Amino acid sequence: MSVKRAYNFNAGPSALPLPVxxxxxxxxxxxxxxxxxxxxxxxxxxxxxxxxxxxxxxxxxxxxxxxxxxxxxxxxxxxxxxxxxxxxxxxxxxxxxxxxxxxxxxxxxxxxxxxxxxxxxxxxxxxxxxxxxxxxxxxxxxxxxxxxxxxxxxxxxxxxxxxxxxxxxxxxxxxxxxxxxxxxxxxxxxxxxxxxxxxxxxxxxxxxxxxxxxxxxxxxxxxxxxxxxxxxxxxxxxxxxxxxxxxxxxxxxxxxxxxGGVTVVAENNKKKAELIYSSIDKSNGFYTPHATNDSRSLMNVTFTLPNEELTAAFLAQSKEQGFVGLAGHRSVGGCRASIYNAVPLEACQALAAFMDEFASVHA
Structure with missing residues (x-):
């Protein structure tokens, strides 16, 4: 029987592997x-x-x-x-x-x-x-x-x-x-x-x-x-x-x-992070990363949108599509995707696709 799972991007407590x-x-x-x-x-x-x-x-x-x-x-x-x-x-x-x-x-x-x-x-x-x-x-x-x-x-x-x-x-x-x-x-x-x-x-x-x-x-x-x-x-x-x-x-x-151990997990983490950072970087400034390129985290991707109204719309629409935990911390604002080890690649692919679509409509 298939299990319906949220796209869990909570900063912590965070996603656990489904098999576990x-x-x-x-x-x-x-x-x-x-x-x-x-x-x-x-x-x-x-x-x-x-x-x-x-x-x-x-x-x-x-x-x-x-x-x-x-x-x-x-x-x-x-x-x-x-x-x-x-x-x-x-x-x-x-x-x-x-x-x-x-x-x-x-x-x-x-x-x-x-x-x-x-x-x-x-x-x-x-x-x-x-x-x-x-x-x-x-x-x-x-x-x-x-x-x-x-x-x-x-x-x-x-x-x-x-x-x-x-x-x-x-x-x-x-x-x-x-x-x-x-x-x-x-x-x-x-x-x-x-x-x-x-x-x-x-x-x-x-x-x-x-x-x-x-x-x-x-x-x-x-x-x-x-x-x-x-x-x-x-x-x-x-x-x-x-x-x-x-x-x-x-x-x-x-x-x-x-x-396959930490090396394989690291490769997967890099793929997940690259998906979301790519959506940020190709948005022509619609999404603004908080971290500088040389300090970007593999675990927490932080970004802001042009204004509070768009941020609220982004979070509301993402929630409707099953994404959880994307609100940024008040110190930074905007959004945050926490993509720890147990967050599957498919969740990051879905988020990147949503980000691309949202930017194409609202940019």
Whole structure:
């Protein structure tokens, strides 16, 4: 039986792969012969521990995570990481260095300021974050504790094309909205964190990939739940984790593997993005992109129309045709198409065709 699905371009929580939802539906009341849902299993049970370990193993395989790093499944979203990171790694005589590329990097900076000394080493705030800034090694203080970046900016539609590389500087990245969208060299990062609700699964789980060498810097007497060592020692099972979210994340990772892995997913993401950017670029200015060409995101395509009346008409007509989540954030206005891994190519083809037709009628 065919399933009617919306063209889901929500920024997050966002689209999940249909096969993942269907498998979860099949297993909902009886997970692998247990007679229980995953939501009912004890997090101390062998059955759930197998789910968690499978998720770790699959993520390790997909991202080629070296054994120098640990994987954690935590709660509190990426927003809790804004506080945990400086509490664990921003020493008394050190400075946390931040690159500002949007709202989420601003929030990370705000929380770090409550813990210790910080500095902004690059920013494009003055241009309303239309691009990723260039970064000079000389801007980093000699006592830099770590360099923090946000790899993709959902609101503004920008993404780092290449990550900064500085010897003896710990690079920390919030990858909540683009993890697994393309291959990365995990060894170049001291810590990666990502809320699940864009590319990894449903909301409620946060993945942290952390270099083991960092752990020796964690100060004593931190609150137990805010100490990364607590969760590493207990394999993310110190307290009851979001068991169903981890299970769904595991299924999403299996789905990515079945597609051919991150390289194949990246090729598909590029095709999806090119479709929509092409409709923008050939519209003769009817659609105006927010991001500069060299900073365009593969995950979030942001654009404006000539006026508010046309924007309202665009959103109303797109909704009638089954498109969901295309309204832009108030910081930018206009429209935004979030095309995360699980958004199918067909949805992007349909959106590009709609954009072309709308522009031909109203330009």
């Amino acid at each position: 939802l269907q498998l979860a539906q099949q297993e909902l009341t009886d997970f692998k012969g247990t007679g229980m849902s995953v939501m009912e299993l004890s997090h101390r049970s062998k059955e759930f521990e197998n789910v968690l370990n499978h998720a770790k193993e699959t993520l390790t395989e997909l991202l080629s995570i070296p054994d120098t790093h640990e994987i954690l499944f935590l709660q509190g979203g990426a927003s809790l990481q804004f506080s945990m990171i400086p509490m664990n790694f921003l020493g008394k005589d050190q400075v946390g260095a931040f690159v500002l590329t949007g709202a989420w990097s601003e929030k990370a900076l705000k929380e770090a300021k409550k813990v210790g000394e910080t500095t902004v080493v690059a920013s494009t705030k003055e241009e309303n974050y239309r691009s990723i800034p260039t970064l000079d090694r000389a801007a980093l203080p000699s006592n830099t504790a770590y360099l923090h970046i946000t790899s993709n900016n959902t609101i503004f539609g920008t993404q780092w094309a290449e990550y900064p590389k500085f010897e003896n500087i710990d690079l920390i990245a919030d990858m909540s909205s683009d993890i697994l969208c393309r291959p990365i060299d995990v060894s170049k990062f001291s810590l990666i964190y990502a809320g699940a609700q864009k590319n990894l699964g449903p909301s409620g789980v946060t993945v942290v990939i952390i270099k083991k060498d960092l752990l020796k810097r964690i100060p004593a007497n931190l609150p137990t739940m805010l100490d990364y060592n607590t969760h590493i020692k207990s394999n993310s099972l110190y307290n009851t984790p979001p068991t169903f979210g981890i299970y769904m994340l595991s299924l999403v990772l299996d789905w990515i593997k079945e597609q």
